[in-house]
Amino acid sequence: GWQPLDEFALAVLENATFKHGPNPLDVGLPTSVLGSSYAGSHWPDSAVGPLTTAPCAEHDVAPGRIPHVALAGQPTGAAVSPEQGSEGSIPADERNVTLDRGHGAFVMVGTWDESESDSTVVVDPLGKVYPLGPGPLTLSKLGYDPTTAPVVPDEWTALFDEGVTLSTSAALCPPSNEPGKPQSSEDCQVAPQ
Numbered sequence: 001g002w003q004p005l006d007e008f009a010l011a012v013l014e015n016a017t018f019k020h021g022p023n024p025l026d027v028g029l030p031t032s033v034l035g036s037s038y039a040g041s042h043w044p045d046s047a048v049g050p051l052t053t054a055p056c057a058e059h060d061v062a063p064g065r066i067p068h069v070a071l072a073g074q075p076t077g078a079a080v081s082p083e084q085g086s087e088g089s090i091p092a093d094e095r096n097v098t099l100d101r102g103h104g105a106f107v108m109v110g111t112w113d114e115s116e117s118d119s120t121v122v123v124d125p126l127g128k129v130y131p132l133g134p135g136p137l138t139l140s141k142l143g144y145d146p147t148t149a150p151v152v153p154d155e156w157t158a159l160f161d162e163g164v165t166l167s168t169s170a171a172l173c174p175p176s177n178e179p180g181k182p183q184s185s186e187d188c189q190v191a192p193q
Contacts (some may be wrong), residue, residue: 005100012026016085021069029109030136045129048052049140051073051074052073053063053074053075054073055070055071055073055075055077056072056073056074056075057069057070057072058070058071058072059061059152059156061107061150061151061152062150063147063148063149063150063151064115064116064150065115066112066113066115066117066151066170067113067151067153068157069149074098091169098127099123099125099126099127102125103125104123104124104125105122105123105124106120106121106123106144106148106149106156107118107120107121107122107123107150107151107152108146108149108150108151108152109121109151109152109153109154109157110151110152110154111151111153111154112153112165114151115151116151117151118134119131120139120144120146120149121157122131122142122144123157123160124163127160127161128160128161128162128163129157129161129162129163129165130163130165130166131162131165131166132144132165132166132167133166133167133168133169134167135167137168138166138168141168142166168190168191169188172187172188172189172190172191173187173188173189174187174188
């Protein structure tokens with residue numbers, strides 16, 4: 001059907017792989033076309049130009065809304081990435097996660113289209129992510145309010161090394177002799193009432 005297209009929308013359609021591409025007409029629109037059906041898609045106002053520098057992605061999150069990423073060029077400082085390996089990812093020995101001194105994060109882990117999640121983690125100042133045990137008791141004991149945590153996609157938390165799960169039940173057990181494996185519950189203390 002009829003659809004008025006701006007410069008960006010036309011560029012997307014011209015470069016898409018359709019059996020039959022758009023057929024631009026240099027005529028006035030019929031009166032039955034009232035406006036753009038994709039206006040709510042929040043597409044850019046103009047075509048995207050090529051980057052002449054390394055790409056940079058800024059992760060923008062806030063409590064109660066879905067995560068966003070803005071793409072840009074000319075990263076500086078710690079935002080400059082090493083070269084990608086043959087599989088398209090940064091080799092583990094060249095991956096360097098940095099946090100500002102004395103800072104960390106308390107976030108919910110979800111997907112790109114979620115504004116809430118039941119999965120919460122903390123990231124310590126050394127760049128290690130710790131999953132928080134299930135239920136509100138662990139959050140309460142640690143002093144975290146889930147309404148203040150933004151949702152981040154699980155791809156973001158995958159950038160960090162993972163620590164042990166923090167929970168009230170694990171805190172009542174002695175450390176395991178085998179890292180990564182839980183201690184037998186028979187050695188654990190009972191939670192105070």
